[in-house]
Amino acid sequence: MSVLKKQQESVNLSVHRGDFPALSQEINGKPFVYLDTASSAQKPKIVLDVMRDVYETHYANIHRGLYHNSQVTTEMFESVREKVAEFIGAPSSDEIIFTRNTTEAINLVAYSWGRQNLKRGDEIILSEMEHHANIVPWQLLAREVGCVIKVTPVLDDGSLDFGALVSLLSERTKLCALTHVSNALGTINPVQKITKAVKDFSADIKVLIDGSQGVVHGTVDVSKIGCDFYAFTGHKLYGPTGVGVLWGCKELLNDMPPYQGGGDMIETVAFEGEDGAPDGTTFKSAPARFEAGTPAIAQIIGLGAAIDYLTMIGMDNIAAHEGHLLGILNSKLEEVEGLKIYGTAQEKVGVVSFTLDWAHASDVAMILDQCGVAVRSGHHCCMPLMKRFGVEATIRASLGLYSNEADIEQFIAALHKAREMLS
Ligand SMILES: Cc1ncc(COP(=O)(O)O)c(C=O)c1O
Incomplete structure (x- = not known):
């Protein structure tokens, strides 16, 4: 895949497990097995160190101060914009x-x-298969303007x-808004092929991923x-909470009105407008136009550290490592009696x-927790998808770059224990 390259051969990332301090603890007297990375990833020490360093050394508000610390912090902050652009292949x-987060990025486009x-x-x-974050903003829009939502x-x-x-x-059709990868099923959607089909039908239809x-x-x-448009959230990318990204084509962004008003997004503010305008306020171009107020400075710099860390390991290596573990996980789950997997694409x-x-699902998740294993149970913010499969909840185990075979073994042993206790 040109957009999400998956490799079959195994890559050993075990050397990186120690980068994640939270994973060395015990929970309920057992080694901590974290299988909820799809919900939020654990953080490597380098991300925590970089954020701490910001606060301990050169912390100041950005874009505003002429003094040394403000300039250092501004430079670090803006360099993350460059890193993100490079990381996702954005032209600028x-x-x-x-x-x-993603939720705010999608709401920005909707509003x-x-x-x-x-x-x-x-x-x-x-x-x-959309997450509620890619359903509800469009439903709010539909209620307001009377547009119609069609569901694939x-x-x-x-x-x-x-x-x-x-x-x-x-x-x-004005917009096609789809997830790249399903958080509940793991399905990778062929977003390049879909976008081409949509644009071949009409170049005017916008595609948000x-x-x-x-x-x-x-x-x-x-x-x-x-x-x-492409939206993502930093906390799933091994970065801190409180930071997400919206990528959009420059021309499109500069045609869009501001989503929120406030400091740092204006060129000038005046109560008096010319030629009957209600005011004389004008706005900066993107990205500043959409970044009203003080941003999550240290977290954004932390996201930059996460991107450096992932780039050092290599996203293709991470995909290969997780693909290898997924094969093992699937074959072990097959041995568990009465288990049905949703999402076998x-x-x-x-x-x-x-x-x-x-x-x-929730009874099992609680027993797994007693065994030190963290999984998610519920609808995964995908109620329409649960309805499609006729279930109210599933148990979801999700892997990250730090996951290993020992995690899978402890998880499977805990599942067998749950069966003994519950059936
Ligand atoms: C596919 C998908 N979209 C959107 C979101 C929302 O992310 P956030 O809560 O960080 O905005 C999630 C989070 O689980 C997700 O998995």
Whole structure:
């Protein structure tokens, strides 16, 4: 895949496990096994050190001070914009907007681009596998402007029904907003192929990709994907919470009105407007136009450290490592009685969702916790997807670059123990 390269051969990343201080602890007297990376990744020490260093040495607000520390911090902050652009293949760092998370990035597009460009009867295509963060902002928009949401079905193996998606395209379609990788099933969507099909139908239709899970598991190149917006969140990318990214084409961004108003996003502010304008305030170009107020300075610098760390390991190596472990995990899960996996598409990342016919997901998750194993149980913010598969909840085990075979063994042993206790 040009957008998310997956390799089959195993790459040993065990040397990096020690980079994550949280993983060396015991939980309930057992080695801590963290299988909830799809929810949020643990942080390598380098990310924590860099943020601590910001606060202990040169911390100051950015873009404002003429003094030394403000300038050092501003330079570090802005260099992360360059790093992010390079990391996702964006043509320019001016196209990188820092947000709080993916949720805010998608809401930004819905409020700014959506309210400017969509009207009653216009259509937005989503899919059944979207996270609520890529459903609810569009529903709020639809309630307000009267546009219509169409939903691409998911096939039984958890892959997107590409043919159905193409058949949903119409002259009213204005936007196609899809996830790169399903957080609940692990399915990798062929976003480059989808974007091409959409743009072949009409170059005017915008494509937004929710890259929250996509950017974590392999090399992403937004220029190759050909989409208009790509959104992701820093905390799943081994960086801190409180920082996310929206990438958008420069021309598109500069046509969009501000999403929030405040400091640092204006050129000038005046109460008096000319030629009957209600005020004389004007706005900077992107990205500043969309970054009102003081941003998460130390966290954004921490995200830069996370990107350096991942680049040093190599995203393709991470994909290969997780792909290898996924094979082991799948074959061990097959041996567990009464277990059903949801999401068996050919192209998938190290995320496995399953139910057990002998117990409820949350009861099992609690017993796993007693055994030191952290997994997620529930709807994974994908209620429509759960409905599609006729379940209320699944147990989800998700792998990260630090996961290893010992984690899988402890997890499987804990599952057998849960079965003894619950069935
Ligand atoms: C596919 C997907 N989209 C969006 C989100 C929302 O991310 P955040 O809560 O960081 O905004 C998540 C988080 O689980 C996700 O997995």
